Amino acid sequence: MLQDKILNFINGEFVATDKWFENRTPISNAVIGQVAEAGKAEVDAAVAAAQAALKGPWGKMTLAKRVELLEALVAEINNRFDEFLEAECADTGKPRSLASHIDIPRGAANFKVFADVIKNVPGEFFDMATPDGGTAINYTFRSPVGVVGVICPWNLPLLLMTWKVGPALACGNTVVVKPSEETPRTAALLGEVMNKVGIPKGVYNVVHGFGPNSAGEFLTTHPDVDAITFTGETRTGEIINRAASVGSRPVSLEMGGKNAAIVFADCDFDAAIEGTLRSAFANCGQVCLGTERVYVERPIFEKFVAAMKAGAEKLKIGVPEDPATGMGPLISKEHQNKVLSYFQIAKEEGATIVTGGGVPDMPGELKDGCWVQPTIWTGLPEDARVIKEEIFGPCCHIAPFDSEDEVLEKANDNIYGLATAIWTKDVSRANRVAQQMEVGIAWVNSWFLRDLRTAFGGAKQSGIGREGGVHSLEFYTELKNICIKL
Numbered sequence: 001m002l003q004d005k006i007l008n009f010i011n012g013e014f015v016a017t018d019k020w021f022e023n024r025t026p027i028s029n030a031v032i033g034q035v036a037e038a039g040k041a042e043v044d045a046a047v048a049a050a051q052a053a054l055k056g057p058w059g060k061m062t063l064a065k066r067v068e069l070l071e072a073l074v075a076e077i078n079n080r081f082d083e084f085l086e087a088e089c090a091d092t093g094k095p096r097s098l099a100s101h102i103d104i105p106r107g108a109a110n111f112k113v114f115a116d117v118i119k120n121v122p123g124e125f126f127d128m129a130t131p132d133g134g135t136a137i138n139y140t141f142r143s144p145v146g147v148v149g150v151i152c153p154w155n156l157p158l159l160l161m162t163w164k165v166g167p168a169l170a171c172g173n174t175v176v177v178k179p180s181e182e183t184p185r186t187a188a189l190l191g192e193v194m195n196k197v198g199i200p201k202g203v204y205n206v207v208h209g210f211g212p213n214s215a216g217e218f219l220t221t222h223p224d225v226d227a228i229t230f231t232g233e234t235r236t237g238e239i240i241n242r243a244a245s246v247g248s249r250p251v252s253l254e255m256g257g258k259n260a261a262i263v264f265a266d267c268d269f270d271a272a273i274e275g276t277l278r279s280a281f282a283n284c285g286q287v288c289l290g291t292e293r294v295y296v297e298r299p300i301f302e303k304f305v306a307a308m309k310a311g312a313e314k315l316k317i318g319v320p321e322d323p324a325t326g327m328g329p330l331i332s333k334e335h336q337n338k339v340l341s342y343f344q345i346a347k348e349e350g351a352t353i354v355t356g357g358g359v360p361d362m363p364g365e366l367k368d369g370c371w372v373q374p375t376i377w378t379g380l381p382e383d384a385r386v387i388k389e390e391i392f393g394p395c396c397h398i399a400p401f402d403s404e405d406e407v408l409e410k411a412n413d414n415i416y417g418l419a420t421a422i423w424t425k426d427v428s429r430a431n432r433v434a435q436q437m438e439v440g441i442a443w444v445n446s447w448f449l450r451d452l453r454t455a456f457g458g459a460k461q462s463g464i465g466r467e468g469g470v471h472s473l474e475f476y477t478e479l480k481n482i483c484i485k486l
């Protein structure tokens, strides 16, 4: 059953406030709940609870016990899988078929993956001769960084939140989470699960609200928050980076992208089409790793554009419950307006609209939802705004290229550097191109294939730092060298 009042979760208790904001479903834009907005007092209480928990049972708990609790957490999320699924689909409107494969299972798996990492990570050891003819030994010891402020986006709410909360808790930290104002439900539901499995109070806290002059700003400027991890737009990341500089607190920033796919004529054509369709339109194009620029080698350009058009036009736009739904709505009216404004810019810039470019005709109450058509353009010059700026919608521009050097130059000519997908059967070329792409993740003959033990993050304005596997430990622990003179 969906809650119609979504509360903050502070020190193990659900907390209302006297300020509420609306929770809407993007399916019809109808109000489906009210969210209690945290003010300064609630953020203070959450941070104080998190600080106290560090000194309490959580801070004193053995690693083995902590891991046991995190494993119990995974089991309990899976027990309540359908509730998480319903909550995530209500907030985002995304197809159940997608959320039941990606959002919820991977949202749970993040706790298991990082519990395994912390259990198995080795340290370093050095034996040294001392000037007096004796010996000293050095070894590394990892301590938690403390209270971690976790600021989340709306596109994969549970998954991207636990991607940070999982390693933070595995490493012994406590957290205060600020979910996106668009998607507060699964973060709140996770509070119930934390209580059920016996995670001590104050370890996991949730404060709801917005960015400026609301919970987001109060949390990131709070002097007792020891580190801040963020996923969201680059502009917001810059503000958070400035806030974190006060008190010299570490930040991990996972930010925007304008990812290029590079398709060579020798690729497995069907695989390239399938992967590129997914990377452009999955989650209604609201995936940071998604492709908005596609470069195709000239001999297969026309055939590729035709196949992409056919694939886009086959996508069924619809409600989460319908198993045939291939694409849901955008997250909000505000975001729909932003994406539609880029559809208009594309026209003004002289794009050829291969397919889409507008709002689909939806029946009944769905008319008021945040729908847009999957959209493909060709014919724009490389300096067009539609090619340079992140749109974060179900759209891509496809351009032909003639040489490897030319495509590398174009694909890298962007302020962002998150991900790329390269399609070719020539392994040497794939390797050469992948190494020269200015990105954090380069896929060859695939897209969104993620081994959670590997480094994840962005180059250039797509991010600062890497998370995933042992790389997360670099952020969520303080690495100490202990030197013992024997």
Ligand code: NAD
Pocket: 151, 152, 153, 154, 155, 160, 178, 179, 180, 181, 209, 210, 211, 212, 215, 216, 217, 220, 231, 232, 233, 234, 236, 237, 239, 240, 254, 255, 256, 257, 287, 288, 390, 392, 418, 458, 462, 463
């Ligand atoms: P956003 O930057 O608008 O919001 C993200 C979060 O920051 C929200 O919780 C918001 O309330 C909060 N926030 C906003 N202003 C703030 C402030 N001044 N102080 C503190 N908190 C503030 O991003 P979004 O629209 O939710 O998400 C979409 C963006 O996220 C896209 O740019 C996308 O590329 C990016 N993204 C990146 C990754 C990645 O791994 N690199 C993953 C997913 C999404």
